[in-house]
Amino acid sequence: MEKKLYDLMxxxxxxxxxxxxxxxxxxxxxxxxxxxxxxxQVFFPDAKMVFVKxxxxxxxxxxxxxxxxxxxAALIPGRKVFSYTLLVQYxxxxxxxxxxxxxxxxxIPQKELQLFEEGKNYTVYRYLGAHPVSVTxxxxxxxxxxxxxxxxxxxxxxxxxxxxxxxxxxxLRVSVVGDFNQWDGRRHAMCRLGDSGIFxxxxxxxxxxxxxxxxVKINARTIVLKSDPYGYRCEMxxxxxxxxxxxxxxxxxxxxxxxxRKERDFKKEPMSVYxxxxxxxxxxxxxxxxxxxxxxxxxxxxxxxxxxxxxxGYTHIELLPVMEHPLDESWGYQVTGYYAVTSxxxxxxxxxxxxxxxxxxxxxxxxxxxxxxxxxxxxxxRQFDGTCLYEHYDPRQGEHPHWGTLxxxxxxxxxSNFLIANALFWKEVYxxxxxxxxxxxxxxxxxxxxxxxxxxxxEYGGKENLEAVRxxxxxxxxxxxxxxxxxxxxxxxxxxxxxxGSVQDDGLGxxxxxxxxxxxxxxxxxxxxxxxxxxxxxxxxxxxxxxxxEQFMLVLSHDEVVHGKRSLLMKMPGQPEQQFGNLRxxxxxxxxxxxxxxHFMGQEFAQTQEWYEKESxxxxxxxxxxxxxxxxxxxxxxxxxxxxxxxxxxxFEGEGFEWISCLDADHSIVAFVRRDxxxxxxxxxxxxxxxxxxxxxxxxxxxxxKYKEIFNSDHECYGGSGCVNRRQLNSKAxxxxxxxxxxxxxxxxxxxxxxxxxxxxxx
Numbered sequence: 001m002e003k004k005l006y007d008l009m010x011x012x013x014x015x016x017x018x019x020x021x022x023x024x025x026x027x028x029x030x031x032x033x034x035x036x037x038x039x040x041q042v043f044f045p046d047a048k049m050v051f052v053k054x055x056x057x058x059x060x061x062x063x064x065x066x067x068x069x070x071x072x073a074a075l076i077p078g079r080k081v082f083s084y085t086l087l088v089q090y091x092x093x094x095x096x097x098x099x100x101x102x103x104x105x106x107x108i109p110q111k112e113l114q115l116f117e118e119g120k121n122y123t124v125y126r127y128l129g130a131h132p133v134s135v136t137x138x139x140x141x142x143x144x145x146x147x148x149x150x151x152x153x154x155x156x157x158x159x160x161x162x163x164x165x166x167x168x169x170x171x172l173r174v175s176v177v178g179d180f181n182q183w184d185g186r187r188h189a190m191c192r193l194g195d196s197g198i199f200x201x202x203x204x205x206x207x208x209x210x211x212x213x214x215x216v217k218i219n220a221r222t223i224v225l226k227s228d229p230y231g232y233r234c235e236m237x238x239x240x241x242x243x244x245x246x247x248x249x250x251x252x253x254x255x256x257x258x259x260x261r262k263e264r265d266f267k268k269e270p271m272s273v274y275x276x277x278x279x280x281x282x283x284x285x286x287x288x289x290x291x292x293x294x295x296x297x298x299x300x301x302x303x304x305x306x307x308x309x310x311x312x313g314y315t316h317i318e319l320l321p322v323m324e325h326p327l328d329e330s331w332g333y334q335v336t337g338y339y340a341v342t343s344x345x346x347x348x349x350x351x352x353x354x355x356x357x358x359x360x361x362x363x364x365x366x367x368x369x370x371x372x373x374x375x376x377x378x379x380x381x382r383q384f385d386g387t388c389l390y391e392h393y394d395p396r397q398g399e400h401p402h403w404g405t406l407x408x409x410x411x412x413x414x415x416s417n418f419l420i421a422n423a424l425f426w427k428e429v430y431x432x433x434x435x436x437x438x439x440x441x442x443x444x445x446x447x448x449x450x451x452x453x454x455x456x457x458x459e460y461g462g463k464e465n466l467e468a469v470r471x472x473x474x475x476x477x478x479x480x481x482x483x484x485x486x487x488x489x490x491x492x493x494x495x496x497x498x499x500x501g502s503v504q505d506d507g508l509g510x511x512x513x514x515x516x517x518x519x520x521x522x523x524x525x526x527x528x529x530x531x532x533x534x535x536x537x538x539x540x541x542x543x544x545x546x547x548x549x550e551q552f553m554l555v556l557s558h559d560e561v562v563h564g565k566r567s568l569l570m571k572m573p574g575q576p577e578q579q580f581g582n583l584r585x586x587x588x589x590x591x592x593x594x595x596x597x598x599h600f601m602g603q604e605f606a607q608t609q610e611w612y613e614k615e616s617x618x619x620x621x622x623x624x625x626x627x628x629x630x631x632x633x634x635x636x637x638x639x640x641x642x643x644x645x646x647x648x649x650x651x652f653e654g655e656g657f658e659w660i661s662c663l664d665a666d667h668s669i670v671a672f673v674r675r676d677x678x679x680x681x682x683x684x685x686x687x688x689x690x691x692x693x694x695x696x697x698x699x700x701x702x703x704x705x706k707y708k709e710i711f712n713s714d715h716e717c718y719g720g721s722g723c724v725n726r727r728q729l730n731s732k733a734x735x736x737x738x739x740x741x742x743x744x745x746x747x748x749x750x751x752x753x754x755x756x757x758x759x760x761x762x763x
Contacts, residue, residue: 119413
């Protein structure tokens with residue numbers, strides 16, 4: 001090596017590059033103006049010779065080997081850094097022409113870095129992760145085109161490639177590795193961006209579709225491979241590398257839906273949700289000798305599911321988590337790829353098609369989301385940079401002992417930023433109509449699922465997780481900042497106050513809360529032998545004591561039909577005839593009770609077996625008349641529900657509901673009135689939770705008038721006994737149920753009937 005070049009070499013820095021421990025490789029590698037010309041230094045392990053080729057004129061300059069590990073350098077005359085490529089000849093006889101990653105200075109706008117440090121960069125996913133982009137210029141003049149991957153084909157300095165960025169503040173070094181560099185962490189070490197804790201690198205000519213991971217060097221002896229926390233796509237499990245993905249190419253066709261959603265008031269509209277696990281709703285049929293997981297593609301599912309949901313009358317679907325997860329048995333609730341739609345059913349474009357198709361068919365889509373915990377998989381967030389970066393260090397704060405998962409450190413700004421930005425990502429990028437937070441109670445309480453000594457009180461000595469509360473409030477405020485009609489829904493199983501109250505009034509700011517109290521009480525009640533239900537009558541009516549304390553959604557979810565709990569049909573006591581009657585009554589009572597609604601798939605046709613995620617729903621049961629009748633019943637019930645504003649317009653207002661009879665435990669009968677907002681429509685609902693037919697049964701009515709039965713769950717076409725009230729009933733001035741007027745009717749066994757109420761002076 002000639003002396004002039006030798007004198008320019010910083011051998012300590014070179015050694016750090018060779019040992020792959022440098023967190024500012026751009027300060028050594030690439031082209032730099034020095035005394036006497038342009039110093040270009042590169043590191044290619046296993047290279048025999050390297051040449052610099054000037055792009056402008058094609059002139060070649062042979063580089064000198066400074067270290068036999070693969071470090072080469074050249075001092076080229078000139079006063080301006082020029083564009084170049086590298087011709088690399090390897091010891092195995094192969095060669096290739098490549099761009100130099102370190103010819104481009106990776107950067108993220110300072111404003112974006114500052115917002116991330118403050119925990120308020122809610123579009124951070126545009127910068128962190130892997131993004132196909134184009135850059136112009138070189139060195140300090142590098143400009144990245146963030147808004148689209150093309151920056152102008154006529155610019156000779158324009159280079160296509162992928163920009164990588166990851167937050168790993170405590171790492172010694174981070175590299176991008178993949179098939180493109182033989183998974184060798186020495187080849188593409190990333191550059192630390194100031195004190196942001198973010199490492200970044202632009203790799204030229206690396207396109208969408210390539211797999212990659214981050215190789216994180218924790219110390220001289222410890223290296224771990226991590227999937228990209230902000231990666232848009234992952235390999236199909238059990239493989240877990242991230243995949244470079246461009247999300248900008250899909251052309252949406254749901255603008256009409258999105259505009260209508262913005263103008264709607266969900267509180268005043270019917271909302272009946274069909275909860276779905278995509279992998280087992282309907283599986284692909286296997287051919288002889290075919291080895292497959294049996295999953296349909298998102299596009300195939302979209303067409304079949306939309307047709308079914310429209311036929312059945314549901315307004316929305318809710319998907320068990322579609323974020324990437326390693327274990328099928330977790331149903332998606334142990335997430336490793338928060339920004340990646342699971343590859344089980346296709347690509348991100350396929351899922352965009354799914355969402356788009358649903359919207360074009362007038363169906364809203366709610367996504368389950370899991371900010372409460374994450375699994376300990378080695379490729380995931382656990383000790384991401386060698387420290388407890390996303391979780392707490394102290395297991396009393398950072399672990400769920402019963403779930404075997406880790407708890408987010410919500411007080412760390414970048415962690416809360418990761419989660420809030422993620423919720424917004426699914427709304428903005430995938431057009432989700434709602435985000436439903438799973439296991440929110442475990443976020444709110446420091447002692448959730450823990451024994452004494454397994455948790456640490458907050459700064460005031462209480463059990464409330466104040467950092468999680470602050471994060472949830474920030475989430476709701478940010479989520480609703482753009483008034484686009486998207487909903488935040490909480491699965492919160494305790495009586496935490498004001499979950500759906502405004503943040504300004506010290507609430508959490510959610511739109512809906514799952515009514516877990518109603519679900520637990522009602523499913524316990526309905527499993528009791530009807531002859532003994534009178535002793536538990538309070539469980540049936542207690543929900544109305546607190547019905548307006550929150551904006552509730554009534555749910556019969558997946559959690560109620562797994563792990564030995566049996567399907568809804570099989571929870572019901574008695575012989576099959578009574579089981580089906582109980583289930584019709586269950587759905588009828590639920591649909592007439594205040595609150596929005598949710599059913600889990602398969603229960604609408606009374607599936608006999610409890611849900612199992614590795615099997616398709618038992619659609620063959622629809623060949624049995626009783627199951628087909630149940631399906632038709634649920635369909636007709638939805639049709640009725642959507643046609644009658646009295647059943648949904650005042651779900652959250654006390655004026656929309658009135659008890660007529662709620663204390664008749666001996667007969668296990670309840671009667672109530674539902675009203676619409678302007679009280680133009682009033683419906684009298686009567687539910688009999690015994691298998692006894694009550695003839696000439698007297699019920700008080702809200703006013704003198706005519707009462708016409710317009711729905712009856714015991715109709716023969718639904719599989720019932722046919723106890724219906726065909727004739728219009730005129731009220732009589734007979735005091736009953738504390739009312740001056742009453743009617744006499746036949747109350748069907750294990751049945752629900754609905755009467756249209758018309759005042760006497762109506763014609």
